[in-house]
Amino acid sequence: MSQPLPASLRDLVADTLEIEPDEVTPELNTETAENWDSFRHLQLMLGVEGEYGIQFDPSAIAHLTSVAAIQDALIKKGVTF
Amino acid sequence: MLEPAERDALRSQLRSAVADKRPAEETLVSIGRLYRDGKASDALLCARTLQAITPDLLQQGSREISAFIARSVSLEPVLAFMQIEAALAGFILTAEFGGYGSFMDEMLNGAGPLHATSNFDLILLATDLEDFAGALPDLCASGRGDGVAAEIAACIDRLRSMLVALRSRVRSRILVQGFVVPDRTALGDTGESNLPGGLRAAIRQLNTQITQVCTEVSSCTFFSVEDVAARFGKARWFDARLFLSSRVPFAAAAFPAYAQAFAHTVRVLFGPMRKVLCTDLDATLWGGILGEDGPDGIATGTTFPGNCYRAYQQYLLRLRARGVLLAIVSKNNLADVEEAFALRSKDLALTLEDFSARKIGWGEKALALQDIARELSLGVDAFVFVDDNPAECEAVRLALPEVAVVHVPADEPWHYVERLQQGGYFDTAAISDDDLHRADHYRNEEQRHTLQQSVSSREDFLQSLDIVCTLLPATEAPLARSVQLLGKTNQFNMTTRRHGAAEIEQFHSTPGGQAIALRVQDRFGDSGVVGLLLAQTAGEVCRIDTLLLSCRVIGRDIERALLAEAARRASNDGARWLIGEFVPTKKNGPAAGFYTACGFTTDIPEGVPAPSQDGASLWYWYDLHWGNPPVPTFLTFEGGDHEPAIAGVSA
Numbered sequence: 001m002s003q004p005l006p007a008s009l010r011d012l013v014a015d016t017l018e019i020e021p022d023e024v025t026p027e028l029n030t031e032t033a034e035n036w037d038s039f040r041h042l043q044l045m046l047g048v049e050g051e052y053g054i055q056f057d058p059s060a061i062a063h064l065t066s067v068a069a070i071q072d073a074l075i076k077k078g079v080t081f
Numbered sequence: 082m083l084e085p086a087e088r089d090a091l092r093s094q095l096r097s098a099v100a101d102k103r104p105a106e107e108t109l110v111s112i113g114r115l116y117r118d119g120k121a122s123d124a125l126l127c128a129r130t131l132q133a134i135t136p137d138l139l140q141q142g143s144r145e146i147s148a149f150i151a152r153s154v155s156l157e158p159v160l161a162f163m164q165i166e167a168a169l170a171g172f173i174l175t176a177e178f179g180g181y182g183s184f185m186d187e188m189l190n191g192a193g194p195l196h197a198t199s200n201f202d203l204i205l206l207a208t209d210l211e212d213f214a215g216a217l218p219d220l221c222a223s224g225r226g227d228g229v230a231a232e233i234a235a236c237i238d239r240l241r242s243m244l245v246a247l248r249s250r251v252r253s254r255i256l257v258q259g260f261v262v263p264d265r266t267a268l269g270d271t272g273e274s275n276l277p278g279g280l281r282a283a284i285r286q287l288n289t290q291i292t293q294v295c296t297e298v299s300s301c302t303f304f305s306v307e308d309v310a311a312r313f314g315k316a317r318w319f320d321a322r323l324f325l326s327s328r329v330p331f332a333a334a335a336f337p338a339y340a341q342a343f344a345h346t347v348r349v350l351f352g353p354m355r356k357v358l359c360t361d362l363d364a365t366l367w368g369g370i371l372g373e374d375g376p377d378g379i380a381t382g383t384t385f386p387g388n389c390y391r392a393y394q395q396y397l398l399r400l401r402a403r404g405v406l407l408a409i410v411s412k413n414n415l416a417d418v419e420e421a422f423a424l425r426s427k428d429l430a431l432t433l434e435d436f437s438a439r440k441i442g443w444g445e446k447a448l449a450l451q452d453i454a455r456e457l458s459l460g461v462d463a464f465v466f467v468d469d470n471p472a473e474c475e476a477v478r479l480a481l482p483e484v485a486v487v488h489v490p491a492d493e494p495w496h497y498v499e500r501l502q503q504g505g506y507f508d509t510a511a512i513s514d515d516d517l518h519r520a521d522h523y524r525n526e527e528q529r530h531t532l533q534q535s536v537s538s539r540e541d542f543l544q545s546l547d548i549v550c551t552l553l554p555a556t557e558a559p560l561a562r563s564v565q566l567l568g569k570t571n572q573f574n575m576t577t578r579r580h581g582a583a584e585i586e587q588f589h590s591t592p593g594g595q596a597i598a599l600r601v602q603d604r605f606g607d608s609g610v611v612g613l614l615l616a617q618t619a620g621e622v623c624r625i626d627t628l629l630l631s632c633r634v635i636g637r638d639i640e641r642a643l644l645a646e647a648a649r650r651a652s653n654d655g656a657r658w659l660i661g662e663f664v665p666t667k668k669n670g671p672a673a674g675f676y677t678a679c680g681f682t683t684d685i686p687e688g689v690p691a692p693s694q695d696g697a698s699l700w701y702w703y704d705l706h707w708g709n710p711p712v713p714t715f716l717t718f719e720g721g722d723h724e725p726a727i728a729g730v731s732a
Contacts, residue, residue, distance in 0.1 A: 011092070011126070012125060015129050042155070042157070042327055042329075043157075043158050046121075046158055046333045047121075047122040049333065050120060050121030051121075051122035058322060
């Protein structure tokens with residue numbers, strides 16, 4: 001994605017994973033982020049859904065394993081930041 | 082809902098709270114605002130900030146509650162919400178989760194963390210119907226009800242065995258979550274309401290029987306998630322997508338409602354109880370201003386809008402009937418108020434005599450509340466203050482932050498009862514006989530004060546009261562009353578340990594253990610069970626874990642009766658030393674000098690092992706070789722079924 005990372009998404013990821021906002025990059029993913037386990041993933045997904053007022057298909061959630069992928073999915077849902 | 086700018090400001094304030102060294106209490110208030118009025122996703126930031134200020138909150142007196150959650154559903158995503166709600170209610174919640182499929186093994190056999198030495202304050206059992214009574218939906222499909230009762234009975238038996246096994250191993254409070262009566266079933270609404278064996282009826286029955294089992298097990302409480310779901314809205318409660326994909330038992334939008342109900346239960350089980358409701362008069366107990374409208378002009382009675390106020394009065398009367406003391410705090414002339422109560426008695430649900438204290442005058446309300454606290458021998462943290470005037474409310478909030486302040490909207494008197502109910506201040510898991518007689522007790526207390534003024538010396542006064550002490554096992558006080566005393570007594574309480582029923586039973590049944598309750602009567606009435614002592618003798622040493630006396634009877638040396646009885650039993654158990662412990666708190670000043678006044682020393686006697694130095698405890702020793710601590714001669718003892726009465730004590 002060439003679009004910049006929206007601050008709201010950056011903060012959500014940072015708060016869920018308990019890291020600093022500036023540690024959140026589009027490349028950050030479940031492999032590179034130490035804290036990003038399945039429960040935090042669920043928590044993050046619920047947080048994202050609440051923040052942007054959308055719902056993901058549960059089978060898509062398993063693939064949203066990086067910040068960029070989440071941002072991409074939000075744009076496909078028509079979310080503007 | 083917060084304005085976007087306000088929300089952003091709060092968010093950045095929370096983000097920098099720790100770096101800015103902002104006071105933790107202030108940060109908690111901001112957390113509360115953002116959490117309640119921000120977006121659902123703000124809970125993540127709130128939870129994170131809460132974690133950062135937790136050490137400070139603990140230091141400032143928030144109580145830590147460690148919970149174990151035995152479950153068959155995913156409550157992990159809800160935990161952050163539960164922790165925030167708990168913190169807003171004054172508790173720091175830490176939680177450990179059991180395995181999805183192992184709740185039965187954990188509870189029944191002590192698998193995992195629920196072994197005998199586990200030390201959780203609270204154990205929550207939260208299961209899905211599928212895992213607890215999975216056959217019910219199919220059995221109820223025909224609506225005929227065949228086999229439903231038997232299936233429910235089998236599930237209840239299984240629950241009973243789990244709870245009994247758990248109770249025999251651990252002391253924790255147990256909270257059993259019920260089940261939500263489903264909004265939609267295969268039968269449909271008409272079938273559910275008309276056929277004998279629908280699923281909704283079955284689940285209502287299941288909940289009723291779980292409640293019954295909870296009453297059979299000590300320190301076990303039913304958590305009605307059905308009520309939470311109903312209040313939230315059944316149609317929105319269940320989210321099939323979340324449940325089927327992640328086993329989350331309710332919709333994300335319902336997390337705050339569930340968490341709030343949970344935190345409320347924690348407050349009821351572990352927090353101090355509110356005991357007094359202080360109400361304003363003008364535009365609160367009745368409509369209008371008595372000084373301006375006169376007794377005939379104030380609004381109260383059976384027609385609108387007077388009936389709004391009457392509804393509020395009737396609500397107060399119901400609170401009084403279960404032990405809440407009522408008080409008036411009003412800026413008015415006493416004679417006018419007396420006249421109004423007399424002239425409008427038919428239109429008022431309450432009489433002036435229903436109020437245990439009355440502060441009617443022109444002084445500051447915060448001072449009046451403190452006066453009432455002194456009169457009733459209660460802390461102001463037991464008070465709820467209701468007033469329509471925002472300035473009075475704010476003044477009381479500032480002067481006495483411990484008081485719960487309820488601001489009622491003068492222009493919408495139909496909301497009064499609702500506003501008062503929202504706080505849930507007088508909620509309780511148990512009501513004792515003593516609660517029911519409390520208001521009468523305080524009326525008798527007034528008569529005692531009058532007598533005190535007419536008798537010259539303190540000894541003569543106490544002698545004239547004809548105090549009779551009855552000692553009985555704390556397990557038969559009844560047990561619920563003992564638990565209540567441990568939970569509520571703040572002033573004359575040496576250690577303020579909030580033990581539950583299980584601990585009392587342990588002291589009672591362990592060799593060398595003591596669990597003594599004290600009932601007090603005098604010529605003005607029966608004060609009920611007002612004292613409690615827990616102690617344990619090991620070898621030559623008897624350590625007094627708990628010694629407390631309800632503030633209703635402080636100042637009559639009654640506590641010495643408990644101490645003397647403990648000494649007598651300790652001697653019988655072979656002890657030479659009594660060890661007293663005092664843990665200072667903000668409130669137990671009245672108990673501070675007790676052990677020294679009874680002849681205890683603060684120096685460790687030679688050859689006695691020093692108690693482990695945990696925290697703020699002060700220790701006192703008494704050598705039983707010199708005889709038992711003296712008991713005042715004005716106390717008379719009645720053995721009841723307790724024998725023998727204290728030796729060497731005469732009336």
